[in-house]
Amino acid sequence: MKDGKNIVIVNNNQNELAFLGKITASTTHEIKNVLAIIQESSGLLEDILAMSESKDYPHKDRFIDTLNRIQAQIQRGIDITSNLNHFAHSPDNERSDIDFNDLIKNLSMLAARFARLKKVMLITELSDVPLIIETNSVQLQMNIFGAIEIILNHIQDGTIKLIPDKQDTQMILQLYYDLLTEEQFNCITTCKQWQELESRLLDLGIRILLHTKR
């Protein structure tokens, strides 16, 4: 941007993003500490129950089932906070080398709740090799999330599969929706928002392709 006023606005936006990222990353660290304490406390309870002289104390199965549920939810919390921590570090550098595989895996987990509200499941099929690209990670995630949101606005139920790929030198994001009708496909791909996203993603180095069932 040539005019000085716009440069100030861009810098302010970067500062705001950096601030949000810093606070979020630090908070995820705190949440992880909380999860670690819950994990050790539930582990200690398990240890104490295992020490019980009688191998058949009252409600043993219910204790064990409940402890297993706590452990499963701790793991869920760890996965969510790890993804959020990763996401919060996105604004650390305006442009950086990222692995497109990692970005898609992380983003699909963070977007899972939005999909679940439409009874849609997001799954990924990652490349066997790293897909390194130098780009603006925040803008890339924002635009891919935007693409997922547009699709979700047109559908209900089913599964969207996200496949990061590279053909020759071009990075590609293939999106497969198993229940996609021709009408939905036309509606999505001809809408102005989608076409603008396609163009912005190309500027960021990614070609996005929507397909029917694979």
Added chain:
Amino acid sequence: MDELKILLVDDEQEFVTTLAERLEIRDMNVFVAMDGETALTIVEQKLPQVIVLDVMMPGINGLDVLERIKSIDSRIQVILLSGHGSTKDGIKGLKLGAFDFLIKPIDIDELITKINEGWKKYCDSQ
């Protein structure tokens, strides 16, 4: 051979005391410190052979504590703990002489395996 003495260092009191209790249930001899200064005092007084050390602590941070522990006795084996998924701290710590690196929350069995490996390495370096 001396008895294995473990020092746990973490500023999260609930975490470190609960973890210590779990290790004690498994008949391990455990000391606890909630900051770097206390940890260094215990190192000099109690001579633990294996230390589980949080990287991010108020006051002297874990990596600085690691360097000072190694200058007191290079045989002491230090397992670093971090809440971050990033391996940056781990690589830095390994370069400074840490034995290994674990991400919080930790699996107790994995921690015990690492502690025993550290203990073996300490004994081999005698």
